[in-house]
Amino acid sequence: MIRDAWLLPGSAAIDLCYRLAQAGWELWWVPQAQVIHYGGASSRQAAEAMYLQLYRSKVQFYRKFGGERRARRFKRLVRLAYWPRLAAATLAAAATARPVPEKQIYRRLLAELPHF
Template identity: 40%
Template sequence: MYSEEVDLCSRIGKANWSLHWVPHAQIVHYGGQSTQQVAASMFLRLYQGKVIYFRKNHGAPTSRYYKLILLAAGVARLVVSPLALFEHAQRRKRHLALTKSYWQLLTHLPSF
């Protein structure tokens, strides 16, 4: 759920197996069904999973570089977040919730 599919594809490639794309295959994704009630936790685990993927497959320096990118993106989000006050109520609510998630990401980032 949190970058495992990327890790699996990477391991398949390293094992010299092949991946096949089936263009006519269809999958129905009922988004967020397993994590619906824990959106903030899901947000943190998503990025934590990506940091773990980079550390495992590309080394600690790449993982630290990715964390710096997350830090910059989070700070940028917080800088522009006051603009949400001028949005329509529904968009403002979503935007502020996302801003809160980015704040939590920034506070948890050192522990990843």
């Protein structure tokens, strides 16, 4: 299971850690550890899609381990957190007359969240 963990998509590392802890494994957090991801340049171009996939994976995690009710509760919390962010980004864009990249991501997340 651990050998193939790198093949898992989205928030699979959280899923894996959760299942390992349930199985009695001892998990360690090492804040000094560093990861170098050489694919970062291409991921910047797909930031919006990756952001949406992150939240899609989180909803899937809550649905898998907590049921539909917990997944709905998580989505409500995300909406509560992101409506003010969208409002702030909209105000910032209006005040500076410049586009705020996060505004589009927040808007799309809030639009697609019910379908996750």
